[in-house]
Amino acid sequence: MSVKVRFAPSPTGELHVGNARTAIVSWLFARHCDGHFLLRIDDTDQERSKIEYEKIIEESLEWLGLNWDEKANQKDRMDRYTEVIEQLKKDGRLYACYETPEELGLKRKTQLSRGLPPTYDRAGLELTEKQIKAYEDEGRKPHWRFKLNHTPIEWEDRIRGAVQFHGQDLSDPVVLREDGSPLYHLCSVIDDADFGITHVVRGEDHVSNTATHVQMFEAIGDHVPEFAHLALISDAEGGKLSKRLGSLSVRSIREEEGLEPMALISLMARLGSSEPIEAFNEMKPLIESFDFAKFSRSTPKFDTEELLRLNAKILHETSFEDVKDRFSAMGLDQVEESFWLAVRPNLERLSNIQDWWKVTNGPVANIIEEEDKDYLEQAANLLPESSWGQDTWNSWISSLKENTDRKGKGLFMPLRKALTGMEHGPELPDLILLLGPEKVKERLRS
Ligand code: GLU
Numbered sequence: 305m306s307v308k309v310r311f312a313p314s315p316t317g318e319l320h321v322g323n324a325r326t327a328i329v330s331w332l333f334a335r336h337c338d339g340h341f342l343l344r345i346d347d348t349d350q351e352r353s354k355i356e357y358e359k360i361i362e363e364s365l366e367w368l369g370l371n372w373d374e375k376a377n378q379k380d381r382m383d384r385y386t387e388v389i390e391q392l393k394k395d396g397r398l399y400a401c402y403e404t405p406e407e408l409g410l411k412r413k414t415q416l417s418r419g420l421p422p423t424y425d426r427a428g429l430e431l432t433e434k435q436i437k438a439y440e441d442e443g444r445k446p447h448w449r450f451k452l453n454h455t456p457i458e459w460e461d462r463i464r465g466a467v468q469f470h471g472q473d474l475s476d477p478v479v480l481r482e483d484g485s486p487l488y489h490l491c492s493v494i495d496d497a498d499f500g501i502t503h504v505v506r507g508e509d510h511v512s513n514t515a516t517h518v519q520m521f522e523a524i525g526d527h528v529p530e531f532a533h534l535a536l537i538s539d540a541e542g543g544k545l546s547k548r549l550g551s552l553s554v555r556s557i558r559e560e561e562g563l564e565p566m567a568l569i570s571l572m573a574r575l576g577s578s579e580p581i582e583a584f585n586e587m588k589p590l591i592e593s594f595d596f597a598k599f600s601r602s603t604p605k606f607d608t609e610e611l612l613r614l615n616a617k618i619l620h621e622t623s624f625e626d627v628k629d630r631f632s633a634m635g636l637d638q639v640e641e642s643f644w645l646a647v648r649p650n651l652e653r654l655s656n657i658q659d660w661w662k663v664t665n666g667p668v669a670n671i672i673e674e675e676d677k678d679y680l681e682q683a684a685n686l687l688p689e690s691s692w693g694q695d696t697w698n699s700w701i702s703s704l705k706e707n708t709d710r711k712g713k714g715l716f717m718p719l720r721k722a723l724t725g726m727e728h729g730p731e732l733p734d735l736i737l738l739l740g741p742e743k744v745k746e747r748l749r750s
Pocket of ligand 1: 312314346
């Protein structure tokens with residue numbers, strides 16, 4: 305059987321880091337199996353779903369390189385949901401309930417105060433025709449619940465292993481709102497069935513939903529897919545990652561932080577698994593090595609420092625070819641390969657290239673210590689005259705060694721500080737070539 309996986313974001317916000325991880329893991333699994341990847345937009349909640357968010361989610365996935373083979377919107381499938389809902393009503397698997405949210409809240413509170421689990425008491429099943437009429441006369445409209453069988457529910461989770469629930473410990477889930485709109489649970493199950501999804505990959509916050517979904521698959525007469533529930537990630541301090549932390553959206557990682565997509569992919573592909581987190585420039589090795597068995601059940605920490613470390617490593621190995629189209633947007637049309645190769649090892653983010661461009665092209669606040677003045681004057685005088693190339697540095701340095709008593713740091717650091725105003729940066733042999741004889745002389749003397 306060929307594998308078919310879906311990623312099912314709700315367009316009620318941007319794609320944030322936690323959801324991106326689900327997308328990345330699902331996608332890697334699908335590609336590992338040569339399977340099919342469906343993007344399903346869970347937009348049944350017409351009030352909260354926004355087309356702008358759907359767009360941002362798609363752009364974020366595209367930027368990450370997570371292509372999809374097929375896309376579906378739940379809002380286009382309402383007729384199909386109604387059809388299944390009508391059938392389930394006929395089968396006696398859905399029942400009408402009339403409680404208001406306040407009444408339900410009160411019930412829960414009372415149960416909890418008595419030390420009882422706050423599961424729905426199925427009052428809806430006991431209503432007489434008279435009671436129903438009274439509610440309807442009051443103007444109440446019913447919401448509908450799916451009646452769970454009070455039997456054991458079990459599945460072998462690809463990440464969590466054997467999972468067991470019992471129907472009687474769970475509330476019958478609401479599947480249809482008062483206004484007649486269907487809710488996530490049943491729609492998701494109908495879609496997973498109709499689209500032939502073989503593996504449902506999602507966060508562990510859905511585990512108990514899955515227990516109810518298993519019975520829904522059975523009720524609509526379809527096969528139950530396999531499940532893999534990923535442990536939710538926390539921030540570096542162990543706190544819960546909030547969906548609302550806008551700073552952790554994929555869009556902000558791209559636009560505001562200016563990070564590389566493969567940095568996020570590299571981190572998320574391996575976070576919470578026993579495989580080492582390494583910087584990858586391409587998907588291939590990640591696809592090949594993907595294995596659910598390597599994922600752990602414990603909460604992994606998302607550390608932005610680690611993301612930056614990966615980002616830097618990826619940049620250090622990025623070829624000029626792969627990056628050159630991005631320079632003009634930064635106002636750096638003249639960047640050439642030699643410049644890229646020289647500064648690349650010093651970049652944490654691509655935008656740092658602007659600083660190095662300024663260092664090599666603009667005026668710099670260079671540093672000349674009093675005690676180095678004579679040495680630097682001497683260095684300027686000893687600069688090779690003949691045309692500059694790969695050997696320039698070596699011949700310059702050997703004549704500096706011959707003519708001064710300086711060596712090691714005392715020899716190099718004053719040069720670096722005079723040339724760049726900094727103590728760290730691109731390799732000096734590359735740097736002097738980028739600067740050229742004029743600027744080198746000028747900076748050594750000013
Ligand atoms: N729209 C749901 C969510 O974002 C999908 C969950 C699922 O994968 O079934 O949580």
